[in-house]
Structures are given as structure tokens and as C-alpha cells.
Amino acid sequence: xxxxxxRFFILALWLPLLCFGSARAGTYTxxxxxxxxxxxxxxxxxxxxxxxxxxxxxxxREGEEVTLNVVNRLKExxxxxxxxxxxxxxxxxxxxxxxxxxxPGKIFTYRFRVKQNGTYWYHxxxxxxxxxxxxxxxxxxxxxxxxxxxxxxxxxLSDWPEADPERxxxxxxxxxxxxxxxKRTVANLFTDLRERGVSETINDRLAWGQMRMxxxxxxxxxxxxxxxxxxxxTPAMDWAALFSPGDRVRLRIVNASAMTHFDVRIPGLKxxxxxxxxxxxxxxxxxELRIAVAETYDVLVEPEADRAYRIFAEAMDRSGFASAxxxxxxxxxxxxxxxxxxTLLTLADMGPMHVGHGAHAEHQAAVPNDNGLDQxxxxxxxxxxxxxxxxxxxxxxxxxxxxxxxxxxxDYRHLMAAAPNRGWRQPDxxxxxxxxxxMYRYIWSFDDVKYSDSEPIRVKFxxxxxxxxxxxxxxxxxxxxxxxxxxxxxxxxxxxPKKHVINVPPGQTVSVIVIADAEGEWAFHCHLxxxxxxxxxxxxxxxxxxxxxx
Ligand SMILES: [Cu+2]
Numbered sequence: 001x002x003x004x005x006x007r008f009f010i011l012a013l014w015l016p017l018l019c020f021g022s023a024r025a026g027t028y029t030x031x032x033x034x035x036x037x038x039x040x041x042x043x044x045x046x047x048x049x050x051x052x053x054x055x056x057x058x059x060x061r062e063g064e065e066v067t068l069n070v071v072n073r074l075k076e077x078x079x080x081x082x083x084x085x086x087x088x089x090x091x092x093x094x095x096x097x098x099x100x101x102x103x104p105g106k107i108f109t110y111r112f113r114v115k116q117n118g119t120y121w122y123h124x125x126x127x128x129x130x131x132x133x134x135x136x137x138x139x140x141x142x143x144x145x146x147x148x149x150x151x152x153x154x155x156x157l158s159d160w161p162e163a164d165p166e167r168x169x170x171x172x173x174x175x176x177x178x179x180x181x182x183k184r185t186v187a188n189l190f191t192d193l194r195e196r197g198v199s200e201t202i203n204d205r206l207a208w209g210q211m212r213m214x215x216x217x218x219x220x221x222x223x224x225x226x227x228x229x230x231x232x233x234t235p236a237m238d239w240a241a242l243f244s245p246g247d248r249v250r251l252r253i254v255n256a257s258a259m260t261h262f263d264v265r266i267p268g269l270k271x272x273x274x275x276x277x278x279x280x281x282x283x284x285x286x287x288e289l290r291i292a293v294a295e296t297y298d299v300l301v302e303p304e305a306d307r308a309y310r311i312f313a314e315a316m317d318r319s320g321f322a323s324a325x326x327x328x329x330x331x332x333x334x335x336x337x338x339x340x341x342x343t344l345l346t347l348a349d350m351g352p353m354h355v356g357h358g359a360h361a362e363h364q365a366a367v368p369n370d371n372g373l374d375q376x377x378x379x380x381x382x383x384x385x386x387x388x389x390x391x392x393x394x395x396x397x398x399x400x401x402x403x404x405x406x407x408x409x410x411d412y413r414h415l416m417a418a419a420p421n422r423g424w425r426q427p428d429x430x431x432x433x434x435x436x437x438x439m440y441r442y443i444w445s446f447d448d449v450k451y452s453d454s455e456p457i458r459v460k461f462x463x464x465x466x467x468x469x470x471x472x473x474x475x476x477x478x479x480x481x482x483x484x485x486x487x488x489x490x491x492x493x494x495x496x497p498k499k500h501v502i503n504v505p506p507g508q509t510v511s512v513i514v515i516a517d518a519e520g521e522w523a524f525h526c527h528l529x530x531x532x533x534x535x536x537x538x539x540x541x542x543x544x545x546x547x548x549x550x
Pocket of ligand 1: 444475476477478526527528531532536
């Protein structure tokens, strides 16, 4: 074979692949290191990738074969987990589950084909490194790109601690009221919830006027220690994104917090939700959305006016906020909205104690409450027909309802897949998991068993399993399953939205269907870092079945 012939031969091999764009093979290197930062007025140490806090946004394309060299320059082991990405389990990056972790001074090479598109993120899965800054966004272009928007921005929300997170956890373990828990109230509540059931307990608590709980009862690590960031910027640093009036702006909102759910709004602009957890959904116009830890939402906004807008993300417990600016000109400022009082949210959050699977079918659309206002996320559902009535103290107005009308916030009931899910059918069996906790000892668990004492959950390849999460605690738990999708059963059948994180609010029961279509050993856990770390974690094994149909 002479040289020119060989060259032609090689070209002929590559050309069709290049044309379809699917053969792109990207090599990326992330060097993990410590770095001094000052976000609080005091110098602190962050854990960064390529010197950047947050870690750099990685841009991939669907169909691409990615090679990711992760270099560990720390004095301790590290790891990177590709959150929401469907991949071979050895590439998933959870030490102790699918690989050994990356020792100091070593390099680990992740290699896999990207089979999806949308907005995702990546983060450390070792110790508290995610809390210390080791997280970044993943933006994956579709194999066949559609019409792009004029502007496209990532908004990476996070919570930055004042104190060393290991010390925070040690404090919580020794003294769970360190961040002002009302110990007696909360501990009794756990017992009562167990023994008397949720609705009776709540009725009782409301009747006895014992619901005046501190925000720490809803979010155990709070604005008392956290600074809330957008793309690594505090509200004072004011991260800004540019637009020209009339532009369609895509905002890829990622909640990369360790412990904080946010309520996101842009006063003066409607947000059109187009993707949830990277997957296209039927567009929903909202004025506000709650984003649980580790979720992502893509929204479109169309600012018409030649003025700045405030992107405002209140911590769910109202202990602080993250903020950024959408502006036609650098330097323009938008008014900072007032934070809403947490007490209203607290009571609202305690309201919806009824949601079971199958109960959703009647909730296709937003249900206006008796003020004619749509409901805030996960708020009081007392007016739903067919459910037990839940008390709402007369002194408490509808939670978070603003003075002006036409309020509408995103709710899981609004999410519908943009296209029917392939292979959808009724599940083969059900696995119920109780979400449990012991506040005295600051231990979180499934079915009262912490991870170190647990057996793996085993399912067979090809099985369709209904997982039913029964939250017996006062906290929201965003449940994350690695490697497999969770199809949220919100009554939409083949159009149930598929997600990598399902938030389960306090006292609620939520069902998902999981199609075990990826062999291997997967992590399955609450994505609140301190809950995961103290035991709300399982290994899920997808075993090869004797007869694999696919
Ligand atoms: Cu949790």
C-alpha cells in the first residue's frame, strides 16, 4: 500500500463518521487540587478542578467517545462522578461501589460513549469534597442540534460553608441541635410519626400549636453557616449574563448544593421549563420553581425590556439566597427582591401529607387554591378533592402567595415527558423503602438500617421495578439512583418524566418506576451530603438474568 493510497484509505474510514458527528472523541483533563479562596471575608481552602471554583463546564456531544483523565494532586483520595449520565458502572466514579477511587498522585482515566444530551453536572464522591468546591456543569449537545437560542447560560447554584464540613458533621453527630434544633420537638415527632401515623401526628401538633419550628428543622445545615453562590459568585459579587432585548435566553439551572433546596424566580419574567434533569418535557410556563439538591432544570426566558432582571434563588428554609443578574449592559442592577418569611414555608411544607402513587392522576394541572392563586411548589394541598383534609391554622395565609395574582410555581405534577417513554409497561414488582432518621444521633437511613449494616438491593436485568419511597421524616430527601433512570409516577403513564433525582417532601410517599437496563453495581442514596454520609445510602445490584430478552 503506497502512502497516498493509505492516506485515502484512512480518510475513507473516517469521513462518514466525521459527517455524522458521532465519532467525535474528546479528551479532557481535570487536575484536582487545593486552592485558597476568600468568599466569606476569611481565607479558606477549596478543592478545585483545573484551578477553578466551580470546576469548568464541560461541553460534550451526544455520540462522542469521551476520555477524561482525572489527576489527583490532593493528599487524600478523590473521585469524580458523572451525575445523571448513563454509562458502564466502572466509569461511574463512586469509591467502594464501582471503583477504588483515585489515590494521591495518581491518574484515573474515565472512558465512555455519551448516549444522551441535555444539562447535567459532575462532582466529587469522596468525603466532603463536593461541599468544598469539587463540582461543575456538563452541557451535552444533541447528536442532531436543533435551532439554538440566542443566549445560553449555565446557572450553577451551590452552598459554600463557613466552617470545615467534616467539623460540621462531627458537631451534628455529637449534638444534633448544634444548629439550633428544637431537639425535644423533633425527636418526639419521629416517634409519633411512627406510632400514630403522619396525619394524626400533624393534626395533633397543629392543634397543640407545636409547629413553630426553626428553619433548622427543615434544613439541618443552613444559612447560619452557608453562603449561597451562583457560578461561584456571592450575591455581592453579582454574576451577570448579557442579553439583547427580544433574545431567547436558555438558562441551564443546576443545583450543585450539598444540602440546600432553592426556590428560583426572575421577577418580571416568566420561565418556560423545557427540560428536567436533562430530559425534554412538555413546556410549562412558571413564575417560580423549586429545585432540589442535584436536580437540573432548563428554562427559556424572553426579556423584552431594556433593563436588568434579578435571578433570585432563595434557600427553601429562607436562611439566605443566591442571586445573579440578567442584563443588557454590564453594570446595570436590578432590584433585590425581599426574602419571604420562613415560617409560612415551614407550615406549608408540613401540609401535603397525602401523596401516594396513583393519587396523581387527578392532578394533571395546577389546582388553584381558594384565593384563585396557583400553588407554590410542594405547598399546601389541602384543597385537593378526595384526600383527607389537612388543617391550616387560620393565622397563616397561603404560603408565599405574592400580593398580585397569577402566581404559578412548578410542581412535579406538571412534568410530562415530551415524547412517550419507550418500552413503558406496568412494573413487575414493588420495592418499598422507608426514608428514616434518628435526630438524636444524627443518623439517616433507609428502613432504619444505615448503609454500613445493610445488604445490597438486588434486581434482575430487564426487570421493571416500582420503588415507593415513604418519607417518615421532617426533611426533604432528594433520592438519586446512579446509572438508571427513575420514571416519576405522576399519573402520566408512558409520559411520566424520567429523572435522576426525585425529591420526596416530608411525610410524603412518592413512587417511581425503574427499568433495570444497565448491569452492574450502582449507588442509590439521598443526595443531601450529610444524609448520605451518615447512612441514607444503598448499593443496588442489577444482576444478569438467565434469559435476557434485549
Ligand atoms: Cu436525605
